[in-house]
Amino acid sequence: MSQRQRLWQRLTEAGIAPGCHQALLDTGRLQPNTLKLSHWVQAETALWLDGQLLPSVPPRRYWAYHKPVGIDCNVRPDDPQSIAALLQQLPPGVFAVGRLDKDSCGLLLLSNDGPFAQRLLHPTQQHQKTYRVDVDKTVTETMLQQLRLGMRYQAGASWIEARPCLATLSAPNQLELTLTEGKNRQIRYMCKQLGLKVTLLQRTHIGQLYLPALSAGQLLELQPQQVILAAQQP
Template identity: 45%
Template sequence: MIRIAKYIADSGLCSRRAACRLIESGQVQLNDRVAIHTDRVSNDDTIVVNGQTISPPAEHRYYLYNKPVGIDCVCNPQDADSIVHQINTPVRVFPVGRLDKDSHGLMLLTNDGELCQRLLHPDYYHEKEYRVTVDKRLTDPFLETMSLGVSYNISGKKVTTLPCQIKRQSDSIFLITLTQGMNRQIRRMCKVLGYRVTGLQRLRMESLQLGDLPFNQLQPLSSDQVLQLKRQTVDLPQRNGMMPNLIFT
């Protein structure tokens, strides 16, 4: 028997974190009663989420997806721009994290709620690499400040980004590797330093590379890719020793 949140996530309905929120808000029924977080369940139990009976967890599936600009990562069937209208898979899968509507590039789609939880949890510090185009010439002070961490306000709260890796590619294009996933983080970092992002593409998530995958196409992960990704999510990376890596060439 497993915890009910993991069961819901493994069914492909949503991530484990989202399942916990559904349980907390009383939207989950277990055998005709309101479920609680400590409930453990099996395939013999009846679990209903907002009137929908949850099917037993399906075999885990994993796909790379090259998201175009204009596609919304929120799985909302009522939204014509939602990613749910772009994917056609044997079982329901959901995005691991988000890529804002104005950005494009690599996404991981899966119904493996446990893996999703590990990749999204802020304590795990998984790398994500982006190619960023800005509206004016890059300067050394701008790149150095970006690599060391930038402070800005979100809803009246001050946040400071973690040190990150930066590499200049041209006069207006740089690569950035983050271990955070705050909403519109790169755009906000650039804006506070006087730059505007005109192009943002995700190239990599941990060991997963975008490569030459065409726009709006899915590519199943190989068994070796899945195994390597799971190995990378076993242990927590250390906070200590995290240093910026700044390359001006």
């Protein structure tokens, strides 16, 4: 079956910065100019930039990254604490599949496979991710039940409904949480609503893929079977 992807994904994989995409279409430098960035294109579709044929879709590659605390998943090329510094060392078109906030650590996938990322990140897929959460107080059974049933928490001026999650105790003040959504700083806000302060937040699993034995900041290129695990649900 022929692979397809959005035009913006194809351009990114060719090493063209996302901020330039629309301008290339608007000025006619990218042909055919009847396309829009959101349009699907087949892997074999010929695209021309300034009269030169864009390279074909590169092989799909995947890495596990043990993101340390302090690294920002926002791509800011001039910020040494941005993940951009790491992405610049990898082949063009590689991006972070999702994100972890700056104060969190653990498993983050990097890839140049847009459709794979879409499958993992789209809300309708309810893809599971598991976290180790250390907190400053003893966790009660009542707190666990609130997490398991789905809870309402406050984030700034907004109130947000969280889906039920899997919640177990690893120690009196250590939780293992498995979520099927990834709202901004969700675990920290849920714990705050319960009167708990998060002291460590580490993602340990994506699907069935466990965080490899990597030191913080290390990368591991994944084998095909490991990629399958990342997309698998329990």
